[in-house]
Amino acid sequence: MAGQLKEVRNRIKSIQNTQQITKAMKMVSAAKLRRAQDAIIQMRPYAQKLQEMLSNIVSNLEGDLSINLAEERHVEKVLIIAITSDRGLAGAYNANVIKLTKSVIAEKYAAQNKAGNVTIWNIGKKGWESLTKAGYKTSDAYKDIFLNLKFETVQDVATAAVKAFEKKEFDAVEIVYSEFKNAATQRFMVEQFLPIPKVEKKEGVKKADFIFEPAKDQLIAELMPKILNTQLYKAVLDANASEHGARMTAMDKASDNANELLKSLKISYNRARQAAITTELTEIVSGAAALQG
């Protein structure tokens, strides 16, 4: 009896310890999530203004514009930028990104994959480990940008992708990442990075009499890489916030589960203790009764 009691007590202790860890991780994630969300909010005005400028120029343009980054070629070689996190214990977050990457390759680029023409640039260690193991052509050149998340480092990735596209090393570039909705929900999505989707002219926009310096098409050529940089930067920030959101929810669930386990263990502990006391009492009483004869 006493042996069983001790066993239950030990289990309770170990679950309490685990719960303390999951609770702490949840708090840490909550703090990091707040910072990640701030970064998204901070970059939003910049991205909006950039888009606004582009549509301003395009709307003021007579005739069609030709941008070489928007050139649609026959797709032979594909680059996929997959953004995962560096650490695990974030629920199904990394697994979902990896699954989506695989399914994009299997469905959209099956032929290219067969010919060995699908390359994956991994951002984040988890995705790199898993996709390399699965036998895809991966590159770890940009794996570690979450260690020091800055606009400049993300910019390097975007610039490298643009250069490779211009040199026709790739005919299409896609980003797989998870968009941040709120702490509990992420939207896993594939976004076309290159060629650039067509910019629509806004009809009915009053043509402001702008002075353009340098000429419009040159301005657009300058503007395009910046827009791509911000697009990738936004994706990375979204992924970062999603990671912390996912981890926070996962750790919250884990703490709840630990609570439930503790509750049921406490019941069985009390039951065992009561049983032990009852047995002891019966023994004493019957011993006394035997002595009185």
Added chain:
Amino acid sequence: MTLEILTPEKKLFSGEVYGVQLPGIDGLFEVLEKHASLVSALGKGTLKVLKTKNEFSEFYIQSGFVEVLHNKASVLVEGAVAKD
């Protein structure tokens, strides 16, 4: 006029100023009160915010764009560092 300096990481400056001096890719130029609408690319150089006629603060920038519309200048820059 109103000036707003935005970077991808944060809003660097926002407020009323006397004027702003910008390193355009074809040379330095200045935007003052009631400047005509303008869109221009910026090159590497120093951006000078003129708070009043004689008082200013400076930023180093790598590249960027400026849009002037309705007496409001929006400057989008990358790699901006405050110079003291």
